[in-house]
Amino acid sequence: MHSEPVASRSADPRDSRESRNGGPQLDAVSLAIIEQLQEDGRRPYAAIGKAVGLSEAAVRQRVQKLLDQGVMQIVAVTDPLTVGFRRQAMVGVNVEGDVESVADALTAMSECEYVVMTAGSFDLMVEVVCEDDDHLLEVINRRIRAVPGVRSTESFVYMKLKKQTYMWGTR
Amino acid sequence: MHSEPVASRSADPRDSRESRNGGPQLDAVSLAIIEQLQEDGRRPYAAIGKAVGLSEAAVRQRVQKLLDQGVMQIVAVTDPLTVGFRRQAMVGVNVEGDVESVADALTAMSECEYVVMTAGSFDLMVEVVCEDDDHLLEVINRRIRAVPGVRSTESFVYMKLKKQTYMWGTR
DNA sequence: GTTCCAGTCTGCGGATTTCGCAATCAGGAG
DNA sequence: CTCCTGATTGCGAAATCCGCAGACTGGAAC
Numbered sequence: 001m002h003s004e005p006v007a008s009r010s011a012d013p014r015d016s017r018e019s020r021n022g023g024p025q026l027d028a029v030s031l032a033i034i035e036q037l038q039e040d041g042r043r044p045y046a047a048i049g050k051a052v053g054l055s056e057a058a059v060r061q062r063v064q065k066l067l068d069q070g071v072m073q074i075v076a077v078t079d080p081l082t083v084g085f086r087r088q089a090m091v092g093v094n095v096e097g098d099v100e101s102v103a104d105a106l107t108a109m110s111e112c113e114y115v116v117m118t119a120g121s122f123d124l125m126v127e128v129v130c131e132d133d134d135h136l137l138e139v140i141n142r143r144i145r146a147v148p149g150v151r152s153t154e155s156f157v158y159m160k161l162k163k164q165t166y167m168w169g170t171r
Numbered sequence: 172m173h174s175e176p177v178a179s180r181s182a183d184p185r186d187s188r189e190s191r192n193g194g195p196q197l198d199a200v201s202l203a204i205i206e207q208l209q210e211d212g213r214r215p216y217a218a219i220g221k222a223v224g225l226s227e228a229a230v231r232q233r234v235q236k237l238l239d240q241g242v243m244q245i246v247a248v249t250d251p252l253t254v255g256f257r258r259q260a261m262v263g264v265n266v267e268g269d270v271e272s273v274a275d276a277l278t279a280m281s282e283c284e285y286v287v288m289t290a291g292s293f294d295l296m297v298e299v300v301c302e303d304d305d306h307l308l309e310v311i312n313r314r315i316r317a318v319p320g321v322r323s324t325e326s327f328v329y330m331k332l333k334k335q336t337y338m339w340g341t342r
Numbered sequence: 343g344t345t346c347c348a349g350t351c352t353g354c355g356g357a358t359t360t361c362g363c364a365a366t367c368a369g370g371a372g
Numbered sequence: 373c374t375c376c377t378g379a380t381t382g383c384g385a386a387a388t389c390c391g392c393a394g395a396c397t398g399g400a401a402c
Contacts, residue, residue: 026254034254037247041212044359044389058380060360072249075337076208078242083197083205085339090261090289090296092327107334115334118261120327125261129339156263156291163278163286166246168256168300215360215388229351231389 026071029054033062034072038167041074079161085129087136088158092122097149099123105147111139122154197242200225201233205243208234209338212245250332251300258307259300259329263293268320270294276318282310293325 032052036043045063046056054062066072080088095102099117106112106126114127126144130136140155197205203223207214216234217227225233237243251259266273270288277283277297285298297315301307311326 031254034247034249039246041245041247046359055381056359057361057382061379071253072247073337074212074245074247075210076205076212076243076245077248077337078205078244080339082242083202090287103333110339112334113336113339116261116332117330118327119330121325122327125327154292156289156293156296159288159290161287162274163283165284166244166248168251168281168284217388226352227388228353228390232350 030062030066033059034066035167037063037072037074041076077164077166079164080129081158081161084131086132087130089128089130089136089140090156090158091126091128091140091144092154092156093124093126093144094121094151094153095123095149096151099149102147102149106144109139109143111135111143201237201242204230204233205237206338208243208245212247248335248337250335252329252332255302256300257303259298260307260311261327261329262297262299262311262315263325263327264295264297264315265292265322265324266294266320267322270320273318273320277315280310280314282306282314 029052033048036048036051045059048054048063049056049059052059067074093102093106103115103117103124106124107115111128111130112126113129114125116125117123118125128136128139128144130139136157140153144150144153200223204219207219207222215227216230219225219234220227220230223230238245264273264277274286274288274295277295278286282299282301283297284300285296287296288294289296299307299310299315301310307328311324315321315324
């Protein structure tokens with residue numbers, strides 16, 4: 001049945017055509033579909049179709065394609081602090097050498113939930129989710145800093161999550 | 172997959188992990204449900220029930236409750252860069268005076284998708300999503316810095332999103 | 343002990359949604 | 373014009389969602 005892993009291809013490793021801005025062929029209709037699912041990830045296809053002007057089957061096909069292409073994922077999101085993960089941090093990383101290879105190494109760590117290459121005084125920003133202080137300490141000091149190419153890190157431990165939305169489409 | 176029910180029925184609803192921030196208490200079964208929905212936000216209730224050892228109706232009630240309580244949300248998430256928002260940045264903010272009031276002001280801005288209070292050389296970390304350079308410039312220089320109490324900001328413009336997952340529960 | 347009582351779970355119909363597929367339609371390319 | 377390829381539609385069949393009534397559990401009060 002639904003036992004397939006529904007593999008989460010994370011925000012696309014190396015797809016040349018997609019790295020340019022604008023992304024793949026996302027027309028206004030697909031945008032509208034995404035917008036609908038940003039309000040409610042379980043909204044029925046028929047309701048979405050009524051909102052965007054398509055049939056139920058067409059919406060279903062487009063959604064499946066967007067999922068397969070990795071353009072979007074439909075998931076439950078929580079505040080980890082309320083679900084047992086007591087230590088979270090944003091870690092700024094400075095790299096010497098190839099930034100992308102370091103980013104790949106960090107991406108492979110399950111504790112790193114969010115990895116982004118940036119311009120500014122950090123080359124990478126990484127969000128780390130841990131169970132406690134010891135765990136956090138180990139991830140930052142023993143694992144992230146052990147990655148070849150990592151020159152230095154700076155940590156910002158989360159005190160309180162104030163906002164977390166995904167409805168940029170609706171404004 | 173997890174073929175084995177995660178918890179026996181006798182898992183009492185009150186054996187929560189503590190949450191100092193007044194968050195609702197979650198037992199092992201609810202955690203398992205969240206975990207299922209982190210893999211696939213549209214997974215049928217019956218399939219979830221089979222995985223966690225509950226009936227379809229029970230899963231449905233618990234999911235509805237988790238949504239109502241704001242413990243989790245089921246939504247579509249995307250990489251904004253692939254969907255028309257060409258400029259994204261993490262902004263570190265230093266505050267003098269009441270941090271929380273500044274955080275509330277930033278939370279009210281629709282361009283701020285993510286606001287978190289931190290310990291470290293920044294008091295707040297804010298993720299900003301904009302349409303172009305002008306938009307980003309205006310948000311950072313004219314709006315964020317105009318908030319009373321903001322002493323200084325430092326920006327990290329996103330170059331490429333490498334990873335974005337929500338499956339902390341499955342590891 | 344017994345009796346509420348609130349919260350949760352189960353079972354089960356009926357309404358709704360999802361699924362798969364064949365047919366139809368739209369837009370190029372040759 | 374014809375042949376493609378891809379998107380869309382319509383429609384039964386199967387699966388899922390939904391609401392509700394009854395049963396179960398643990399705790400509090402007596």
